[in-house]
Structures are given as C-alpha cells and as structure tokens.
Amino acid sequence: MRRALVHRIATAAPDDVSGLEEAIAAGRIDPAGIVAILGKTEGNGCVNDFTRAFAVSALTACLAKHLPGEAVAGIAMVMSGGTEGALSPHILVLECRDVADEASEGPALAIGVAHTGDLAPEHLGRMGQVWLVAEGVAKAMHRAGIEDPADVHFVQIKCPLLTAERIAAAEARGEATATRDTLKSMGFSRGASALGVALALGEIEAHAMNDAAIGTDVALSSGRASASAGVELANHEIVVLGMSKAWCGPLAIDHAVMADGIDVEPVREALTRLGFAAAGQLSPDERQRLVALLAKAESGSTGRLRGARHTMLDDSDIAATRHARAFTGGALAGLTGLTELFVSGGAEHQGPDGGGPVAAIAARAKGVS
Known part of the structure; x- marks a missing residue:
C-alpha cells in the first residue's frame, strides 16, 4: 500500500x-x-x-x-x-x-501528479487548453489509484500565462492569442484549466463549453479546481488530491465551496466531517491536526458582496486578486487560527462567481473514519 x-x-x-x-x-x-x-x-x-x-x-x-x-x-x-x-x-x-499493509479505518489521502506537454500560446484560454488539462487530470487520477471522480477533493494546477515574447512568437506563425493583455491572460489560463478539471471530473459536459464561454460564463465552474498561473513554465503541473482505499495512514481530505469571500460555514462543515469540533476558532490542540488548508479567492465580477459595494475591482494600484487573497485569507485564518494557508487568487470557473473551492487535509481524530 x-x-x-x-x-x-x-x-x-x-x-x-x-x-x-x-x-x-x-x-x-x-x-x-x-x-x-x-x-x-x-x-x-x-x-x-x-x-x-x-x-x-x-x-x-x-x-x-x-x-x-x-x-x-x-x-x-x-x-x-x-x-x-x-x-x-x-x-x-x-x-x-x-x-x-497498515490497519486503517476507511480510505486515506491519495496523491497523483501529472505534467502536460507545453501549451502553444494560441491555445491558452481556449478549448485546446481545456482538453489538455482534462487529459492530465485523468492521468494524475490513474497514478493516484482513484477510479471514481467523486473521490477527488481538490486538483491543484500550475498553468502558464502569456508574455509579450510568447504573443509575438504566436503572431509570427500567423496565429492570434485569446488576448494581448498579459495580466488578463492569467485569468484566461486559470479559467481554461479549471474547466479542464470540470470536464475530467464530470462536473460539466464538453458540449456546454466553447472558446467564447471561457472567462465569461460564470455559471460554468468546478467545485474542486484550483489553478495558479505563472511565468515560470509553459506546460501544466497537476496535483490531484483525493481519498482511496489503496492508500493508508491517518491523513484525510475533504472539501467545501465558499459562495463568497467570507462564506466560512461550508469550510466549518468540512472540518466537522474531518472530526474537528469547529464550533468556533479551532483550539490549539485541533490546529495541530490541521495539516493544510488550500483555498481559492476571487473578488467576483459584480463589485458587490452580499449587497454592499467593494472597491477591489476599482483599485488601479493593487490587482483585485491581491485584495481577494488577503480578504479570504483573513476569514479563513479567523476560522482556523492559522496563517500558513495556501490561498490562491483568481478563481475564474473555480467555484461560483466571487467564491471558490477549499480543501482541508488533516490527521483524523481517533475513531473518525
């Protein structure tokens, strides 16, 4: 095992x-x-x-x-x-x-990893990227020994972005990129990667997606995808986290989906399923069992949160993703009592508009399967 x-x-x-x-x-x-x-x-x-x-x-x-x-x-x-x-x-x-072979109550945390080939710049933010990521997720699931997509709780992806040089290279071949704005390309890449996860996990069927929907149709989302774009790679690095009976040990994972940046109750419920009391902020003893918390943060497209106006989208000095990370990070820190949280900004097609998926990895309490 x-x-x-x-x-x-x-x-x-x-x-x-x-x-x-x-x-x-x-x-x-x-x-x-x-x-x-x-x-x-x-x-x-x-x-x-x-x-x-x-x-x-x-x-x-x-x-x-x-x-x-x-x-x-x-x-x-x-x-x-x-x-x-x-x-x-x-x-x-x-x-x-x-x-x-270890005696273990129920399945345990399973990890699968896959690397895709390099993505041509003209395919970034388009269905070519969606299909490439979906194939990579399937490979990572297989390597993790996870057969049922329902047993996948989180898929963390590092995806590429566009630079002026990459755009120029595509145009020199007579190709056009989804955008010429390098910052916006991060959102396109995250969004297409998330839809690739949704396709692989059966959350959305392929016929419901097309190039025009990527980055625009907020109704299309994955509840288990987390994508982070970076300049340091041209391919995708995919990490699938789930539960499998082929794995043993004390670690377990569960996930939740926040409806907005301060919607901590679904996260509290996931912690409860992992055996935490979670009635308030986690106690020092309970914090010792919480190994990791991974979350997506997003400012949303409406400029409002629960009816009140915010200025994250209007700040010309600081990107909205930076505001969102701090905002949601603070809410989750208040719930867990931890600040070493993997909070990633930019949740295009990752959870509902303004919200995002969250996963908790914890050592199970005695008697909790």
Whole structure:
C-alpha cells in the first residue's frame, strides 16, 4: 500500500530551503518519496512575479543533491505568489511512501501528479487548453489509484500565462492569442484549466463549453479546481488530491465551496466531517491536526458582496486578486487560527462567481473514519 505524508514548512524567503534540508537530514522527509511541493511566496502574484521561479530554482537545487535530475523534474512544484495581509509564506511537501499493509479505518489521502506537454500560446484560454488539462487530470487520477471522480477533493494546477515574447512568437506563425493583455491572460489560463478539471471530473459536459464561454460564463465552474498561473513554465503541473482505499495512514481530505469571500460555514462543515469540533476558532490542540488548508479567492465580477459595494475591482494600484487573497485569507485564518494557508487568487470557473473551492487535509481524530 501507499501512504501519503504532508509536511508544512515555514519559509523566510522564496529561496529559503533550510527547513526542507533540515527535515531531510533528520529523516522526516525521504527525498525519493516527494511527488509535489506546493508553496506560497511573497511576490505580487502577477505576471512579473519571479519569486515563484526563484523558489522553484532553489527547491530544484536542493533536491538535486539527493536525487537524479529526471526524478527532480518529475516533482510538481506549484508556487503561488502573493501572501498579502497576514498570510504566511510556506511550502507543503507532499510525499508518498510504500508501506507494509497498515490497519486503517476507511480510505486515506491519495496523491497523483501529472505534467502536460507545453501549451502553444494560441491555445491558452481556449478549448485546446481545456482538453489538455482534462487529459492530465485523468492521468494524475490513474497514478493516484482513484477510479471514481467523486473521490477527488481538490486538483491543484500550475498553468502558464502569456508574455509579450510568447504573443509575438504566436503572431509570427500567423496565429492570434485569446488576448494581448498579459495580466488578463492569467485569468484566461486559470479559467481554461479549471474547466479542464470540470470536464475530467464530470462536473460539466464538453458540449456546454466553447472558446467564447471561457472567462465569461460564470455559471460554468468546478467545485474542486484550483489553478495558479505563472511565468515560470509553459506546460501544466497537476496535483490531484483525493481519498482511496489503496492508500493508508491517518491523513484525510475533504472539501467545501465558499459562495463568497467570507462564506466560512461550508469550510466549518468540512472540518466537522474531518472530526474537528469547529464550533468556533479551532483550539490549539485541533490546529495541530490541521495539516493544510488550500483555498481559492476571487473578488467576483459584480463589485458587490452580499449587497454592499467593494472597491477591489476599482483599485488601479493593487490587482483585485491581491485584495481577494488577503480578504479570504483573513476569514479563513479567523476560522482556523492559522496563517500558513495556501490561498490562491483568481478563481475564474473555480467555484461560483466571487467564491471558490477549499480543501482541508488533516490527521483524523481517533475513531473518525
């Protein structure tokens, strides 16, 4: 059987790998078992946020001391820029170990990873990207041993964006990109990636999607997709998280969908299903069991939240995604008592307009299956 481990490690800077190196030296992490690393870096989360690439470079160099190059290349490294408010920079190291058959109540956390081929710039934000991601999600599910899409609780994707150079390359071939606005390309890429997840999980049928709907039809969404766009790659790195009887160990995952940036009650219900009291903010003892919380944050398209006007979409100095991360991050921190939260901004087709999916990974309380 396989057993999943998730290690949350604080970072002092995008290139800080000291915590990872210490955990490897102490034997808490086996480098050969690492399948993915998710991280929050303190950049702006926009097109020119190279803290993501900086972190990937540092992690790659660190792991190259312990693993051959092809093994390091097979690890999905999903860095999400932006720790606005009091969100705390950190990494989540996802590890898989083969173990002797363990007695385990019910299924356990399962992890599957896939890398797609490079995406041509002219396909970004269009159905070509949707189909590419859907194929990648199916591969990651297979590698995780998850057969039923209902057992998938979260799909984290790192997707590419457009730069002036990539746009020019497409146009030199006589192709046109979905947009020439590099910042808007992030939303197109996140949206198409999310619809790829929805297609793979059977949340939306293919006939309901087309190029024109991507980024515009807010009725189309996945309740389990989380996509983060970055300049540091041209392909997609896909991490599927779910539950499987082929996996053992104490870790479990559940998910919820927030209707808006402060809709914490569905998250509280998911925590309750994982065995938390969750009547108020989690107690210090309970916080020890909460290994990770992953969430999408979105300002929404209406400029209003529960009828009241907000200015996230009108601020010309700070991108709306940055406001949304801080806003939703604060709400979730108030619920959990933690600030090391993987809150990613920009939730196009990821949950309802203005809301977003959330996943909690926790060590099960005794007696909770």
